[in-house]
Amino acid sequence: MTHRAMNFNAGPAGLPLEALEETREALLDLDHTGIGVLEHSHRGAAYERVHQEAQGHLRALLGLDEAWSVLLLQGGASQVFATLPMNFLKPGQRALYAVTGGWGEKALEEAQRLGDAVDVTPMAKQYRRIPAAAEHRVEAGAAYLHFTSNNTLEGTQYDAFPTGGGAPVVCDMSSDILWRPTDLSGLSMVYAGAQKNIGPSGLVVVLVRRDWLAEARRDIATIFRFATHDANGSLYNTPNTFAVYLTRCILRNLLRDGGLAEAERRNRAKAARLYSALDAEAGFYTLPVERPHRSAMNVVWRLGSPELDARFVKEAEREGMFGLKGHRSTGGIRASLYNAVTLGDVEALAQFVTAFARRNG
Amino acid sequence: MTHRAMNFNAGPAGLPLEALEETREALLDLDHTGIGVLEHSHRGAAYERVHQEAQGHLRALLGLDEAWSVLLLQGGASQVFATLPMNFLKPGQRALYAVTGGWGEKALEEAQRLGDAVDVTPMAKQYRRIPAAAEHRVEAGAAYLHFTSNNTLEGTQYDAFPTGGGAPVVCDMSSDILWRPTDLSGLSMVYAGAQKNIGPSGLVVVLVRRDWLAEARRDIATIFRFATHDANGSLYNTPNTFAVYLTRCILRNLLRDGGLAEAERRNRAKAARLYSALDAEAGFYTLPVERPHRSAMNVVWRLGSPELDARFVKEAEREGMFGLKGHRSTGGIRASLYNAVTLGDVEALAQFVTAFARRNG
Numbered sequence: 001m002t003h004r005a006m007n008f009n010a011g012p013a014g015l016p017l018e019a020l021e022e023t024r025e026a027l028l029d030l031d032h033t034g035i036g037v038l039e040h041s042h043r044g045a046a047y048e049r050v051h052q053e054a055q056g057h058l059r060a061l062l063g064l065d066e067a068w069s070v071l072l073l074q075g076g077a078s079q080v081f082a083t084l085p086m087n088f089l090k091p092g093q094r095a096l097y098a099v100t101g102g103w104g105e106k107a108l109e110e111a112q113r114l115g116d117a118v119d120v121t122p123m124a125k126q127y128r129r130i131p132a133a134a135e136h137r138v139e140a141g142a143a144y145l146h147f148t149s150n151n152t153l154e155g156t157q158y159d160a161f162p163t164g165g166g167a168p169v170v171c172d173m174s175s176d177i178l179w180r181p182t183d184l185s186g187l188s189m190v191y192a193g194a195q196k197n198i199g200p201s202g203l204v205v206v207l208v209r210r211d212w213l214a215e216a217r218r219d220i221a222t223i224f225r226f227a228t229h230d231a232n233g234s235l236y237n238t239p240n241t242f243a244v245y246l247t248r249c250i251l252r253n254l255l256r257d258g259g260l261a262e263a264e265r266r267n268r269a270k271a272a273r274l275y276s277a278l279d280a281e282a283g284f285y286t287l288p289v290e291r292p293h294r295s296a297m298n299v300v301w302r303l304g305s306p307e308l309d310a311r312f313v314k315e316a317e318r319e320g321m322f323g324l325k326g327h328r329s330t331g332g333i334r335a336s337l338y339n340a341v342t343l344g345d346v347e348a349l350a351q352f353v354t355a356f357a358r359r360n361g
Numbered sequence: 362m363t364h365r366a367m368n369f370n371a372g373p374a375g376l377p378l379e380a381l382e383e384t385r386e387a388l389l390d391l392d393h394t395g396i397g398v399l400e401h402s403h404r405g406a407a408y409e410r411v412h413q414e415a416q417g418h419l420r421a422l423l424g425l426d427e428a429w430s431v432l433l434l435q436g437g438a439s440q441v442f443a444t445l446p447m448n449f450l451k452p453g454q455r456a457l458y459a460v461t462g463g464w465g466e467k468a469l470e471e472a473q474r475l476g477d478a479v480d481v482t483p484m485a486k487q488y489r490r491i492p493a494a495a496e497h498r499v500e501a502g503a504a505y506l507h508f509t510s511n512n513t514l515e516g517t518q519y520d521a522f523p524t525g526g527g528a529p530v531v532c533d534m535s536s537d538i539l540w541r542p543t544d545l546s547g548l549s550m551v552y553a554g555a556q557k558n559i560g561p562s563g564l565v566v567v568l569v570r571r572d573w574l575a576e577a578r579r580d581i582a583t584i585f586r587f588a589t590h591d592a593n594g595s596l597y598n599t600p601n602t603f604a605v606y607l608t609r610c611i612l613r614n615l616l617r618d619g620g621l622a623e624a625e626r627r628n629r630a631k632a633a634r635l636y637s638a639l640d641a642e643a644g645f646y647t648l649p650v651e652r653p654h655r656s657a658m659n660v661v662w663r664l665g666s667p668e669l670d671a672r673f674v675k676e677a678e679r680e681g682m683f684g685l686k687g688h689r690s691t692g693g694i695r696a697s698l699y700n701a702v703t704l705g706d707v708e709a710l711a712q713f714v715t716a717f718a719r720r721n722g
Contacts, residue, residue, distance in 0.1 A: 029365070035365075038607075039375050
């Protein structure tokens with residue numbers, strides 16, 4: 001039995017053991033073909049089945065019909081926020097960005113390299129909250145409104161999604177896609193790097209309405225047009241076949257184990273357990289995020305000093321808990337509680353949170 | 362013992378068993394960390410070591426000093442030939458393309474979407490040969506000269522590389538990088554999708570001279586600037602950590618087993634064995650490529666009819682040999698003999714080639 005650490009990494013993050021074990025077998029031999037999953041042609045029947053299933057599971061989990069294109073691409077969320085304005089920001093138009101964290105800042109910056117784009121929710125750079133719907137200064141006639149549903153760095157999360165005042169709404173859902181049943185009917189595009197709440201790195205999921213795709217610019221490189229990948233079923237060029245395989249296994253098991261309703265129940269229980277342990281020692285731990293905007297995926301806090309933060313991380317590692325060091329841009333502590341993190345792991349962390357405070361408080 | 366087929370796929374292609382087995386172990390536990398290779402942060406020490414080693418092995422195999430940047434990116438060769446002109450084709454300049462096959466055509470097309478680019482080796486579309494150096498109509502003052510060292514579809518391969526008449530020379534080496542010791546001193550950039558002669562899909566290697574990088578355009582999306590990835594050691598965004606790990610294992614073993622000199626000896630023996638079996642039945646098999654331009658990596662031939670081609674493929678599969686069907690654009694038969702294909706596999710195929718001809722000739 002392999003020893004497995006408790007993994008609270010922000011992404012790449014822990015993955016479900018069952019899917020990893022299935023993938024191990026497929027590395028040398030996919031479905032008794034005598035050929036490993038990496039060694040099959042992406043144009044052959046064995047891989048195509050995997051590819052279709054991964055897309056089908058995403059449709060099933062998120063209730064997406066054929067009005068939506070489901071794309072499995074390379075380059076991560078960073079590449080999608082670069083190609084988004086290439087596809088959808090036309091000369092004379094303005095793109096709106098609800099910047100609520102560091103990743104939103106980067107997305108806006110890339111749009112501004114290309115055309116007219118503005119932040120419609122200017123707020124304090126500490127990003128301790130999510131603006132209310134009315135605080136989004138949406139203008140008529142915009143190319144689109146972009147927002148980040150969950151801020152991985154700052155630990156904030158949207159509950160209700162903003163509306164675009166008629167403009168298509170685009171969501172970077174990298175760190176909270178599939179965390180609960182999600183109504184995408186108000187959105188025109190969703191994208192998510194897989195390495196947080198889906199699967200391994202090297203894969204980004206793009207969900208986009210086909211009627212909006214039809215309006216996209218055609219004068220950009222073929223490979224950067226989302227329409228190219230839609231027309232080719234995400235097989236325009238060789239995909240990351242390994243990542244698609246593992247994702248297929250993870251999504252299939254997620255469906256089998258109760259789907260997103262059950263995922264939400266588990267995720268809410270995990271977040272509640274950890275936040276309550278932290279709140280119970282409120283004199284010792286500081287939680288920067290305003291309570292209604294706390295993320296269920298990324299829980300951030302800090303101790304009295306950077307030295308104490310470091311000791312917390314070090315002692316947690318000694319007890320088998322890894323990935324707790326905050327992002328280099330924010331410092332402090334961060335525990336990411338993505339779908340693959342078990343309630344048992346969170347229970348262990350919560351108990352450590354309590355014990356550490358009592359020992360050092 | 363897992364049954365393993367003989368795999369002549371053109372890419373994704375067969376991979377060395379030893380590296381696959383090492384990777385299987387790392388999926389659940391990388392270097393006794395209790396955390397699988399996919400689950401480590403790309404900013405952590407365990408993954409960073411892997412990342413550095415993969416780059417170091419490429420430097421060692423190809424004799425690259427610090428004048429070269431060694432990048433491990435996503436998006437495959439198709440993305441690189443789209444971003445190449447974005448980086449290096451400036452207004453008022455012309456890019457030269459030595460188009461010797463279908464992939465070169467696509468690369469030229471992407472450059473033409475963006476600026477002025479021309480084919481400097483116009484030739485018959487069957488692409489049965491490689492033009493001589495003097496046939497490359499190189500003009501002074503060009504942005505760069507692009508060529509494809511090995512044509513995966515057509516089965517042709519450059520022996521001596523063309524020169525750019527002063528312009529930087531860029532090579533798509535996707536299907537024959539690392540096949541033999543290669544002098545890159547006449548080139549300014551090399552790129553290669555990993556899934557042919559290196560490792561798994563989802564990774565593309567870009568080797569580029571830093572002095573040329575310094576001249577690249579800065580007014581494009583951050584993620585599409587090769588300079589961004591050079592400045593960040595290919596960790597600007599989350600890399601395909603799995604593919605880098607497996608590539609690291611494959612390259613390390615390649616170095617251990619005699620490096621590129623030994624690879625060349627094996628690859629030449631493999632190609633000689635198969636071509637000689639085919640030539641011995643020259644009435645039965647048609648080899649379209651002119652002899653001096655035959656590829657050692659992709660051997661293409663056809664039988665008397667598409668029906669006979671199909672029977673050849675089917676009967677070969679019954680004997681455990683897969684991936685022999687020619688590309689959908691060319692038809693016929695293709696056997697790819699990348700580094701991971703063993704001499705034993707080729708011996709079996711050569712014997713089948715002979716026996717099939719005698720049974721059906």
